[in-house]
Amino acid sequence: MNLLKVLVINPGSTSTKVALYEEEKEIVKTEIVHDIEALKRYKSIIEQFDLRLNAINDWIEQNNINLKEISAIVVRGGLIKPVQSGTYFVNDIMLEDLKRGVGGEHASNLGGLIGRAIGDKHNIPVYTLDPVAVDEMEDVARISGLPELPRKSQSHALNIKACVHRYAMENGVKEEELDLVVAHMGGGISVAAIKGGKIVDVNNANQMGPFSPERTGSLPSMKVVDLCYSGKYSFDEMKKKIVGMGGMVAHLETNDAREVEKRIQNGDKKAKLVFEAMAYQIAKEIGRMAAVLKGDVKSIILTGGLAYSKRLIEIIIDMTSFIAPITLYPGGDEMEALRDGALRVLRNIEKPKIYS
Ligand SMILES: Nc1ncnc2c1ncn2[C@@H]1O[C@H](COP(=O)(O)OP(=O)(O)O)[C@@H](O)[C@H]1O
Numbered sequence: 001m002n003l004l005k006v007l008v009i010n011p012g013s014t015s016t017k018v019a020l021y022e023e024e025k026e027i028v029k030t031e032i033v034h035d036i037e038a039l040k041r042y043k044s045i046i047e048q049f050d051l052r053l054n055a056i057n058d059w060i061e062q063n064n065i066n067l068k069e070i071s072a073i074v075v076r077g078g079l080i081k082p083v084q085s086g087t088y089f090v091n092d093i094m095l096e097d098l099k100r101g102v103g104g105e106h107a108s109n110l111g112g113l114i115g116r117a118i119g120d121k122h123n124i125p126v127y128t129l130d131p132v133a134v135d136e137m138e139d140v141a142r143i144s145g146l147p148e149l150p151r152k153s154q155s156h157a158l159n160i161k162a163c164v165h166r167y168a169m170e171n172g173v174k175e176e177e178l179d180l181v182v183a184h185m186g187g188g189i190s191v192a193a194i195k196g197g198k199i200v201d202v203n204n205a206n207q208m209g210p211f212s213p214e215r216t217g218s219l220p221s222m223k224v225v226d227l228c229y230s231g232k233y234s235f236d237e238m239k240k241k242i243v244g245m246g247g248m249v250a251h252l253e254t255n256d257a258r259e260v261e262k263r264i265q266n267g268d269k270k271a272k273l274v275f276e277a278m279a280y281q282i283a284k285e286i287g288r289m290a291a292v293l294k295g296d297v298k299s300i301i302l303t304g305g306l307a308y309s310k311r312l313i314e315i316i317i318d319m320t321s322f323i324a325p326i327t328l329y330p331g332g333d334e335m336e337a338l339r340d341g342a343l344r345v346l347r348n349i350e351k352p353k354i355y356s
């Protein structure tokens with residue numbers, strides 16, 4: 001019997017994670033970290049296509065992966081049109097929407113494009129699961145202070161959903177009965193209110209909420225208008241300031257929390273203040289989402305790369321543990337969730353949804 005082999009590709013803002021699985025067994029998993037100086041050179045995310053594809057092809061070669069043996073490629077899905085949670089074929093319509101960036105720009109848009117570039121060449125089907133465009137938001141959460149600028153559900157839906165699933169399994173509860181706050185803290189930060197297993201509110205990691213390693217989060221809006229019309233920045237430069245060159249990068253010129261922690265240990269006061277401010281803003285966002293759930297929160301889950309940082313976690317726990325017990329899932333389960341989505345389809349347990 002031929003074993004199912006699944007290639008997983010997960011582009012994030014600071015890294016591209018890749019893995020090969022044989023059935024559930026991990027054969028190799030690597031995080032290719034992209035240097036901030038290298039990323040700075042690109043005007044748009046889509047221009048990073050070659051950089052990331054070449055890095056993946058090198059990894060495939062270094063690990064002697066025979067693409068002829070791959071049963072499916074599964075990729076992190078991007079900012080397509082709002083969709084339900086689930087597994088999707090990366091079809092041509094999705095490909096076009098990723099190219100055009102219909103929901104905005106993000107590294108995850110490259111997942112489908114790179115997956116299909118490899119898949120089409122070797123005749124391998126390409127799937128995606130719970131893309132960042134998953135939308136389960138309640139209507140009341142969509143209203144902003146301007147009718148033409150509604151709040152949008154754009155989040156780390158893949159890992160948020162995987163964390164809800166893991167918490168339900170570990171605690172013997174049904175996902176449909178779970179109310180949680182999940183904070184995914186990566187290159188971008190999503191803090192979500194989970195009601196009955198669904199993401200009923202979330203800050204939108206690209207535009208609002210806490211600042212992150214590379215994003216501004218919410219800003220004083222009048223001052224943003226001033227900056228836009230100051231004549232100092234083009235349209236593209238302003239956008240890049242908000243996503244890519246904001247947050248820790250703007251204050252400390254690095255998106256790497258490990259580097260910031262080293263500086264703090266060496267007595268860098270500015271690094272300490274900025275890092276503590278990020279933790280403070282995350283904790284405040286958790287409080288807002290707890291209010292969405294009227295305080296009835298089973299647990300606060302802290303996940304994503306930043307959840308490895310003891311310093312950051314301690315501040316968040318200090319500020320939010322009065323709400324609910326804290327659960328730590330550092331890093332998260334994105335790669336395994338993608339693998340499982342592809343395996344469910346390959347084993348005919350789940351029918352992939354068609355994006356249109
Ligand atoms: N062991 C660690 N300790 C502290 N910070 C970490 C650790 N591992 C990763 N990080 C930080 O987590 C962030 C990236 O998180 P991740 O979830 O991998 O993001 P993305 O998928 O957006 O690239 C970076 O700022 C990185 O420096």
Ligand SMILES: CCCC(=O)OP(=O)(O)O
Nearest residue numbers: 012013155186187188205
């Ligand atoms: C747009 C939400 C997804 C996101 O911010 O992901 P990264 O942290 O990987 O950039």
